[in-house]
Amino acid sequence: MANRIYSAVVGSGGYLPGSPVSNNAMVERLRDSGLETSDEWIRERTGIEQRYFATDDQTTSDLAYHASLAALEQAGLEPNAVDLIVLATSTPDMVFPSTACRLQHKLAIRQCAAFDVQAVCSGFVYALATADLFIQTGQAQTALVVGAETFSRILDYTDRSTCVLFGDGAGAVVLKASDKPGILAHKLYARAEHEAILNTPGQLAHGRVCGSPFLTMDGQAVFRLAVEVLESSAREVVGLAGLDLQAIDWFIPHQANRRILAMVGKRLQIPESRLIATVGQHANTSAASVPLAFDVARRDGRLQAGQTVLLQGVGGGFTWGAEALRL
Ligand code: ACO
Numbered sequence: 368m369a370n371r372i373y374s375a376v377v378g379s380g381g382y383l384p385g386s387p388v389s390n391n392a393m394v395e396r397l398r399d400s401g402l403e404t405s406d407e408w409i410r411e412r413t414g415i416e417q418r419y420f421a422t423d424d425q426t427t428s429d430l431a432y433h434a435s436l437a438a439l440e441q442a443g444l445e446p447n448a449v450d451l452i453v454l455a456t457s458t459p460d461m462v463f464p465s466t467a468c469r470l471q472h473k474l475a476i477r478q479c480a481a482f483d484v485q486a487v488c489s490g491f492v493y494a495l496a497t498a499d500l501f502i503q504t505g506q507a508q509t510a511l512v513v514g515a516e517t518f519s520r521i522l523d524y525t526d527r528s529t530c531v532l533f534g535d536g537a538g539a540v541v542l543k544a545s546d547k548p549g550i551l552a553h554k555l556y557a558r559a560e561h562e563a564i565l566n567t568p569g570q571l572a573h574g575r576v577c578g579s580p581f582l583t584m585d586g587q588a589v590f591r592l593a594v595e596v597l598e599s600s601a602r603e604v605v606g607l608a609g610l611d612l613q614a615i616d617w618f619i620p621h622q623a624n625r626r627i628l629a630m631v632g633k634r635l636q637i638p639e640s641r642l643i644a645t646v647g648q649h650a651n652t653s654a655a656s657v658p659l660a661f662d663v664a665r666r667d668g669r670l671q672a673g674q675t676v677l678l679q680g681v682g683g684g685f686t687w688g689a690e691a692l693r694l
Pocket residue numbers: 403404405408409412413488527528529531532565584585586587589590593621622623624651653681682683
């Protein structure tokens with residue numbers, strides 16, 4: 368398209384705190400609460416082998432800071448080149464200011480637009496689409512887009528059906544305005560009637576936490592909906608980009624469960640060799656999962672310039688969305 372401004376990915380970075388926590392370490396931890404689980408159950412039902420947990424003194428913006436520095440370094444840019452920060456999280460440092468502003472401060476960026484996006488596990492895809500629109504309309508030239516989470520803080524360690532599924536981490540990309548593609552297409556959705564199948568209902572009121580501050584989930588309902596919308600949004604966004612599924616070199620869906628990835632891959636007839644899967648090593652890091660997987664595949668050389676990639680998010684809200692981009 369003539370004169371179109373694209374958002375080109377010029378850097379990516381990831382950060383996982385501390386050392387890996389194995390399934391067997393979770394078995395021990397749950398045993399202390401009188402609950403049984405096993406490495407076999409977790410691996411077979413989810414594909415998860417390990418996860419990372421932030422230390423008590425690390426906040427979401429700390430994880431975001433490390434991922435952002437790595438992304439900026441790869442892009443060869445100083446932090447002050449950034450004129451927009453969009454940060455996706457459901458586990459912010461505080462009620463306000465935003466975690467994006469806290470990140471801006473840590474990066475010593477004197478002044479730029481900075482705000483959070485809250486779309487749970489779809490957060491990064493929402494944030495990337497938002498930043499792309501800022502760049503397309505000329506409101507930003509260099510955007511730092513981050514997904515960062517400390518889900519370990521909202522896990523109920525007396526609920527074995529959820530606490531083994533999640534981990535902490537952060538991923539970031541740097542977008543720059545370019546006359547070459549770039550992000551090709553995106554589409555975002557929410558269907559709030561499904562709020563009850565995945566939520567953390569607690570809220571601060573009158574100096575107290577009202578309602579449960581822990582994540583709750585109807586795993587099977589989430590599984591079914593996730594498969595449905597990952598399939599439909601892949602087809603839609605690939606079409607919006609003027610491509611077909613066979614033209615996509617790499618699929619990077621939200622990393623929640625290996626069985627979800629396998630089922631979607633089968634429905635779309637995508638071979639496993641074109642699917643990036645990091646859920647085994649990272650577990651589900653919510654808004655961080657897609658940029659972390661993207662960064663892993665970019666750094667290990669699977670993702671190459673000129674290739675096309677489909678990024679997909681799905682999570683609480685219920686929200687979902689996808690982006691097709693050319694590297
Ligand atoms: N260890 C051992 N047994 C367990 C555990 C555990 N950690 N958790 C649950 N079980 C037991 C259950 O109690 C149940 O026992 P019962 O048959 O005696 O009642 C049995 O395992 C089967 O439980 P199900 O819930 O039917 O197990 P299922 O095969 O559906 O797997 C899971 C559960 C892994 C949560 C699955 O439904 C799932 O992956 N859903 C998708 C949810 C997801 O990934 N969410 C992430 C957030 S949302 C998102 O990111 C899109």
